[in-house]
Amino acid sequence: MTSLRSHRPAPLSAPAPPPFVLSRARVSGPVSRRASGLGDIAAGGRPKLGGLAASSLAACLAVITARTRGRHCCSRAASICSLSAMVSSRAHSALAPLSKLAFRGPGEGLEAVAKAGKSIWIVGKKEQLCDAARQLAASLNVPLLAKQAEALSAGYAGAKAEAPWLDGDELRKVTLVALPEAAGRLVTPCRPDAIAKQLHGKVAGHEVILAVGADDVLAAGLAVARCLPPFMAKAEKPQEESLCNVSFHGCTPTEDVLKAVRLGSESIRVAQGLVDRPPNVLDPTSMKSCVLEAVKDIPGVTSKCIEGEALNEQGYGLLYATGKCAVSPPVLIVLTHAGAGDGQKGVALVGKGITFDTGGAALKSRDGMIGMKRDMGGAAGTFGAFLALAKAGGLPSGRPLHCVLCVAENAIGDKMFLQDDILTGYSGLTVEINNTDAEGRLVLADGVSHVAKHLDCDLIVDMATLTGAQGISTGVHHGLILATDEDLEKEVVAAGKASGDMVHPGLFAPELLMQEFDSDFADMRNSVKNRGNAQSSCAGLFIHKHLSHCGYQGRWVHVDMASPAHEPLGNFATGWGVGLLTTFLRAPTNGAAAASPPNNI
Numbered sequence: 001m002t003s004l005r006s007h008r009p010a011p012l013s014a015p016a017p018p019p020f021v022l023s024r025a026r027v028s029g030p031v032s033r034r035a036s037g038l039g040d041i042a043a044g045g046r047p048k049l050g051g052l053a054a055s056s057l058a059a060c061l062a063v064i065t066a067r068t069r070g071r072h073c074c075s076r077a078a079s080i081c082s083l084s085a086m087v088s089s090r091a092h093s094a095l096a097p098l099s100k101l102a103f104r105g106p107g108e109g110l111e112a113v114a115k116a117g118k119s120i121w122i123v124g125k126k127e128q129l130c131d132a133a134r135q136l137a138a139s140l141n142v143p144l145l146a147k148q149a150e151a152l153s154a155g156y157a158g159a160k161a162e163a164p165w166l167d168g169d170e171l172r173k174v175t176l177v178a179l180p181e182a183a184g185r186l187v188t189p190c191r192p193d194a195i196a197k198q199l200h201g202k203v204a205g206h207e208v209i210l211a212v213g214a215d216d217v218l219a220a221g222l223a224v225a226r227c228l229p230p231f232m233a234k235a236e237k238p239q240e241e242s243l244c245n246v247s248f249h250g251c252t253p254t255e256d257v258l259k260a261v262r263l264g265s266e267s268i269r270v271a272q273g274l275v276d277r278p279p280n281v282l283d284p285t286s287m288k289s290c291v292l293e294a295v296k297d298i299p300g301v302t303s304k305c306i307e308g309e310a311l312n313e314q315g316y317g318l319l320y321a322t323g324k325c326a327v328s329p330p331v332l333i334v335l336t337h338a339g340a341g342d343g344q345k346g347v348a349l350v351g352k353g354i355t356f357d358t359g360g361a362a363l364k365s366r367d368g369m370i371g372m373k374r375d376m377g378g379a380a381g382t383f384g385a386f387l388a389l390a391k392a393g394g395l396p397s398g399r400p401l402h403c404v405l406c407v408a409e410n411a412i413g414d415k416m417f418l419q420d421d422i423l424t425g426y427s428g429l430t431v432e433i434n435n436t437d438a439e440g441r442l443v444l445a446d447g448v449s450h451v452a453k454h455l456d457c458d459l460i461v462d463m464a465t466l467t468g469a470q471g472i473s474t475g476v477h478h479g480l481i482l483a484t485d486e487d488l489e490k491e492v493v494a495a496g497k498a499s500g501d502m503v504h505p506g507l508f509a510p511e512l513l514m515q516e517f518d519s520d521f522a523d524m525r526n527s528v529k530n531r532g533n534a535q536s537s538c539a540g541l542f543i544h545k546h547l548s549h550c551g552y553q554g555r556w557v558h559v560d561m562a563s564p565a566h567e568p569l570g571n572f573a574t575g576w577g578v579g580l581l582t583t584f585l586r587a588p589t590n591g592a593a594a595a596s597p598p599n600n601i
Contacts, residue, residue: 002438180194274383344399378465
């Protein structure tokens with residue numbers, strides 16, 4: 001992911017290896033670089049380095065190799081669904097977290113909640129919150145509860161109050177959460193951001209009552225799903241099995257809506273579990289294993305993987321170059337749900353899956369590298385959406401649904417790609433590298449090119465934690481989107497508002513922005529000349545350039561979700577994108593042909 005920080009590396013220090021022994025060597029093989037002629041340029045080769053620069057690089061790599069020699073390496077074939085006991089004997093699978101979540105059906109009212117023998121949370125805006133509190137107060141015989149609800153003032157971030165009650169001999173409590181009344185035209189009305197901040201990490205094993213209207217069931221339900229962190233590796237405070245029940249007050253959700261909430265919530269938690277896992281547990285190989293494990297029993301789903309040297313041999317030069325230095329090889333994972341099989345064109349979701357991003361030769365600083373395990377948030381979100389839709393039987397239209405995950409680790413070592421390299425993408429375009437830390441657009445360019453050449457689609461959505469500038473462009477709560485036509489843009493914005501995964505348009509203006517990638521030696525560079533010129537939009541247009549070069553004329557959406565991948569939860573993943581994509585693709589208009597072909601500049 002392109003950072004807003006300077007890419008000047010910090011001085012190397014020499015700490016002792018930490019006791020968290022699942023770490024593995026990021027550098028392997030001899031420190032010297034293989035000499036290669038200019039004929040190797042398409043495959044990422046380069047002339048032999050010489051002089052002070054080469055010896056300095058060799059010295060740095062020698063130190064790194066010495067620091068990492070002897071560390072335990074994770075088995076490349078092991079699935080992350082069974083995490084090593086060296087992390088924690090209670091660590092658990094990304095696909096089956098210990099803290100469970102269930103949504104009560106419409107026939108189960110507040111009396112069932114009162115009899116459940118658990119502490120209770122009531123969440124809603126003032127009027128609906130007070131109504132639910134009054135009814136529950138009568139069931140629990142806690143008259144103070146209604147008065148507390150009336151006294152709450154939500155402000156701009158929400159507010160809460162607690163009331164104790166006796167359940168037999170057990171002392172329990174009811175927590176009231178008043179949601180902010182304000183929600184502008186670009187904001188989801190039930191304020192899922194406030195729900196997440198107020199409930200995160202607090203509701204495992206509790207009852208949650210969502211006092212919301214029918215239009216808010218989906219967004220509010222998915223917001224609660226984010227509040228149960230599925231991964232933890234604390235030996236002193238291990239997670240325990242628990243069940244959080246969620247019910248709705250003030251509306252009766254339809255069975256279709258409840259099904260969407262249940263499947264969406266389950267997939268959000270899978271996405272969170274993948275993103276939160278550390279890079280010594282989740283690497284390209286273990287991510288591939290988990291993905292294949294998750295889909296193996298879903299009817300109608302097939303998979304294909306192109307991995308390691310096969311990527312280079314088959315022309316995926318950008319994905320291969322990004323991940324070739326890592327111990328775990330890069331991989332292109334292609335999942336397909338066949339749909340009705342009636343010859344309709346398909347829909348493809350393409351996700352950036354950088355399991356850790358050092359910045360490569362443009363090495364990030366110490367602080368800038370923290371959190372880069374989240375650089376596969378786009379792949380986690382697209383996979384989660386595919387999982388939810390496939391489990392529901394596929395797209396409502398019966399069209400084929402594809403998920404293409406571009407998975408790699410941007411590591412450092414004697415095989416890493418460098419600034420000034422010229423690589424050839426699967427589109428056929430050559431790319432001069434002027435920033436190895438702008439790797440996300442490289443892997444996605446190969447991913448969308450694969451779709452254009454092999455999958456017969458007329459709608460492609462790519463999603464990525466692509467640029468640090470996204471949070472400046474559209475804020476930390478809204479992802480940035482580019483779309484090839486105005487109707488498509490409006491559909492995605494509406495889906496974001498309905499699901500709580502809010503988005504706002506960037507600039508689809510290739511006529512003005514593609515000059516940022518001009519190169520003297522190749523078809524384009526991979527990073528912009530002017531970082532003050534809509535760089536998040538530029539990054540998306542880089543991907544579109546490769547797509548259009550393949551002759552693709554269908555609809556295209558790009559989603560940059562670098563900030564909402566973890567905001568407003570701080571260090572924790574949000575599972576963002578699952579709600580957006582599933583809501584968008586369930587809409588009746590999904591995948592309709594564009595009124596006119598996109599601008600293919």
